[in-house]
Amino acid sequence: MAMQSGQMSILEILASSIVKMGPMPEHIAIIMDGNRRYARRNGLKVLFGHLKGAETLxxxxxxxxxxLCKELTVYAFSSENFRRNKEEVTNLMNVIEHNCTKMLQRVDSGTNIDTCIQFIGDWENCPDSLRYRMANLMVKTRNFKPYQLNVAIVYTGREGILRSLTSLPVSIKNQENVNLHSHLNPCEWNEYLVEQSQHLSDMRPVDMLIRTGGDCRLSDFMMWETTQAYIHFTPETWPEFTFWRLLHAILMYQVHRRTVPKPVSSKENISKIEVDALQGILRNARNERWKRIEQQAMKDTPYEKIEKVIKYENKFLQVVQNLTIF
Known part of the structure; x- marks a missing residue:
């Protein structure tokens, strides 16, 4: 049974209720692999695979x-994806921008009032229109709670760790009226700072990582954050991933948690005094980054001007879906 847009079925609600009797992962990370293989297997252009993958997301x-998941992190575009042919990269950027627009419309219409959307990675290297749209979306959902969606774009885990090691000292040096003692020496770095400094808000430890498409590797995705996570590989490509596959992954997670303790944030391993001091440093650095993001958000184009493009894409997708129903 494939997932369809709209409300959950009675069977899905019943199955969810049963699964929720066990321990549930609060933070799920997903490597959404297999869009291209799905398209080629069905004799379609690669673009359709990416559009279908966006629907699955x-x-x-x-x-x-x-x-009851509180945080979802997905791998949308690796830094290495820039090595693909120019047409596919352009199409991917367009698909991401289209979906950012849909999410922004949900915010402006009041449909989304509880989901904070954060983009992680070196996303400022994206095309201007996409970068401004992402910045606008982040600014408008910055204080939304209790759910968080993290989208990794132009991202690798190694680059993320490197950003952690370089972001704080630079940000603190640029602060006005900051005590010089707040500047970090290398010996003062700890796991909590490395874990959180690349993000605009604190991220929970990853409880479960899912990879679709059949490959059994992490592809440099959240290596630091998933050290204690349950890793679940599934052969289905991402567009074929269903509610029941997600349920199966959670059941396997629950089996895993019988013998392996739930991961905790490195914040739990330091004193409250240290936490308060480090959070002040993080807040200063993040505020500097938010200023730049707000400046980019102001350059975003009103999405009404691209409404025709959105309708065209939806119509194209619907026609192809109708052709593939047997």
């Missing part, structure tokens, strides 16, 4: 909330 996001 919307469904999984909705079901994750229903299953």
């Amino acid at each position: 919307a469904d999984v996001d909705r079901f994750a909330k229903a299953l």
Whole structure:
């Protein structure tokens, strides 16, 4: 049974209720692999695979909330994806921008009032229109609670760790009226700072990492954050991933948690005095980054001007879907 847009079925609600009797992952990370293989297997252009994958993400996001997940992180675009042919990269950027627009419309219409959306990675290297749209979305959902969606774009785990090691000292040096003692020496770095300094808000430890598409590797995705996570590999490509596959992954997670303790934030391993001091440093650095993001958000183009493009893409997708139903 494939996931469809709209409300959950009675069977899905019943299955969810049963699964929620066990320990549930609060933070799920997903490597959304297999869009291109799905398209080629069905004799379609690669673009359709990415469009179909975007639909699956919307469904999984909705079901994750229903299953009491508090944070979802997805791998949308690796830094290495820039090595693909120019047409595919352009199409991917367009698909991401299109979906950012849809998410922004949900915010402006009041449909989304509880989901904070954060983009992680070196996303400032994206095309201007996409970068401004992402910045606008981040600014408007900055204080939304209790759910968080993290989208990794132009990202690798190694680059993320490197950003952690370089972001704080630079940000602190640029602060006005900051005590010189707040500047960090290398010996003062700890796991909590490395864990959180690349993000605009604190990220929970990853409880479960899912990779679709059949490959059994992490592809440099959240290596630091998933050190204690349950890793679940599934052979289905991302567009084929269903509610029932998500449920199966959670059941396997629950089996895993019988013998392996739930991961905790490195914040739990330091004193409250240290936490307060480090959070002040993080807040200063993050505020500097938010200033730049707010400046970019002001350059975003009103999405009404691209409404025709959105309708065209939806119509194209619907026609192809109708052709593939047997």
